[in-house]
Amino acid sequence: MTIFSIIIPIYNVEKYLTECIESVLNQSFKSFEVILVNDGSTDSSGVMCDQYKDYPNVKVIHKENGGLSDARNCGIKTATGQYLIFIDSDDYWNSNHALDNLYQQIERNKDVDVVMYKQISYYMKKEKFIPNPNFYDLDCIQNHAANEVIPYLIESNNFSATAWSVAVKRTLILEHQIYFEKGIKSEDIDWSFHLFLYAKSFAATNERFLIYRKERPESITNTIELKNAQDLLFIIDKWCNYLKVNTVNQRIKQAYYNYLAYQYLILTSLVGGLSAADKKQIYKQFAEYSWLLCYHSNRKMHVIYWIKRVFGMKFTTFLVGKYAVCKE
Structure with missing residues (x-):
C-alpha cells in the first residue's frame, strides 16, 4: 500500500x-x-x-x-x-x-x-x-x-x-x-x-x-476585507457553541477557548480596520464574544482584556485596528 x-x-x-x-x-x-x-x-x-x-x-x-x-x-x-x-x-x-x-x-x-x-x-x-x-x-x-x-x-x-x-x-x-x-x-x-x-x-x-x-x-490570504472578518467570526461562533453544548474534556475545552481568544484578538484588529458601513454589518455579533478576552494566555491578551474592561469594546476595537495598520 x-x-x-x-x-x-x-x-x-x-x-x-x-x-x-x-x-x-x-x-x-x-x-x-x-x-x-x-x-x-x-x-x-x-x-x-x-x-x-x-x-x-x-x-x-x-x-x-x-x-x-x-x-x-x-x-x-x-x-x-x-x-x-x-x-x-x-x-x-x-x-x-x-x-x-x-x-x-x-x-x-x-x-x-x-x-x-x-x-x-x-x-x-x-x-x-x-x-x-x-x-x-x-x-x-x-x-x-x-x-x-x-x-x-x-x-x-x-x-x-x-x-x-x-x-x-x-x-x-x-x-x-x-x-x-x-x-x-x-x-x-x-x-x-x-x-x-x-x-x-x-x-x-x-x-x-x-x-x-x-x-x-x-x-x-493577503487581503483584508469584510469576508475575512465574517468568516473568522463564523469559526469563533461555531466552536464556542460546539464547546458549550458538547461533552469535551475540560482541559481541551480550556485550551480551545484560549486559542479562540487569540483568534478573537485577530478578529478585533480586522473589525477595527473595516469601513464604518462594513463594521456595522458585523459589530453586534462580534461584540457578543468579547467575553473571550478573559481567556488571556499571554501579555498582549492581558493588556487588551484590561483596556476593554476600562474603556469598553468600541474603543478597544478602534485601538487594536489602528495598531494593526501601523504594524503593516
Whole structure:
C-alpha cells in the first residue's frame, strides 16, 4: 500500500507550481502519490499539471473552481495512501528527505494518527527566510493523550492550526468525515479543531522542511476585507457553541477557548480596520464574544482584556485596528 498521498490544490500559481511539484517528486522516499487538483485555473497552471499526468505516481484532476477547501476535499476523496499530506501550490519542500523524516516518526509511533512538523516562512517583500522559532518538546507529545497534547501545543504556541503542517492518517479523516468547510477563509482553524478532537495519538519532528510563502500579492490570504472578518467570526461562533453544548474534556475545552481568544484578538484588529458601513454589518455579533478576552494566555491578551474592561469594546476595537495598520 502507498504510504503517503500528497494533495496539492492549485489555482493560478504558474509562477510557483513547478518548484512545488518538483520538490515533492524529488523525495528520496518513494512510496507516495501526488494528487494535483487544478481548481479551475485561468492561467497556465492546468497545462502545467498535464505535463505530469503520465508519471506513474501522479494523479491530475481538473475541476470547476470551488475554492481551496473544495479542492482539498476532492483530493481526500481521491487519495489511497495511508497518510494524507497537504501542501499549498505556492509553497515547497526544501529537503529531499521530508518524507523519510515523516516515515521515521510513523515507524517509531506505530499507527499514529497525526505527525506534526515545522516550517520556514519566506517573506517575499523582503526576500527573507525566517524559521519557525518554536520547537516541539517531543516528550510532551509522544505517547500522550489529546487532553495532554492539545493544551501543551496551545500553551507553548506550537498549535499552528494549518493543514500543511501535519501528516494525517487517512482512515481517521474518512471515519469522522473531517473535511474542509467550503466557502470560508481561515478554514484550517475549523479543520484542525475537528482533527485534534478525534485524534488519539500524536508524533512530531522539529525539522523545518516546508517553505511557506508569505506576502504573495495575489494570495487570497493577503487581503483584508469584510469576508475575512465574517468568516473568522463564523469559526469563533461555531466552536464556542460546539464547546458549550458538547461533552469535551475540560482541559481541551480550556485550551480551545484560549486559542479562540487569540483568534478573537485577530478578529478585533480586522473589525477595527473595516469601513464604518462594513463594521456595522458585523459589530453586534462580534461584540457578543468579547467575553473571550478573559481567556488571556499571554501579555498582549492581558493588556487588551484590561483596556476593554476600562474603556469598553468600541474603543478597544478602534485601538487594536489602528495598531494593526501601523504594524503593516
